[in-house]
Amino acid sequence: DTAVSQTPKYLVTQMGNDKSIKCEQNLGHDTMYWYKQDSKKFLKIMFSYNNKELIINETVPNRFSPKSPDKAHLNLHINSLELGDSAVYFCASSQDYFTSVADTQYFGPGTRLTVL
């Protein structure tokens, strides 16, 4: 029944490691997003995909690489993790970014990443 799901919920790892976060939505939406929320609760867009194609790529280090195998999935791979990458990462989806002016986004439960 979960609309937008993410795994894992918690991720604790050492600096320099490579890790992935997975996201899946069962809403039939065309657009998916990755957001980073830092300790001050500021929610910042990282990437957006529409029908498996990258449409938004904010100023994010190229250690972060999104991958969308199909429009229901958007994964985030992070290489060479740094202390500053510690945050909560939210996946979200919306119906169709390009055709809907009022495009509500539905968020996953978040992945709390802690880099030691």
Add this chain to the structure above:
Amino acid sequence: QKEVEQNSGPLSVPEGAIASLNCTYSDRVSQSFFWYRQYSGKSPELIMSIYSNGDKEDGRFTAQLNKASQYVSLLIRDSQPSDSATYLCAATGGFKTIFGAGTRLFVKA
């Protein structure tokens, strides 16, 4: 740089009072505006969306939009302790949604 600004708070109101949350945005291209509620340790969930000037009411919540002043607000009537959360304002325009940093609301029983 497109920005959405909110007072971080905390805003503290007694139970039963009206809570007023405000938001300004810098980008005149912005067309749609959203209020999300985020409980501690949880994900944001949509409370209201508004895209025309004026007021929009949904239960105890009223969103107000003034595009000339680039101002969006959310009123919560009859505030309840369960309304205590961080409220995120968001503006969408030019194929991008920008979130404000959120206002923390505390409703005292």
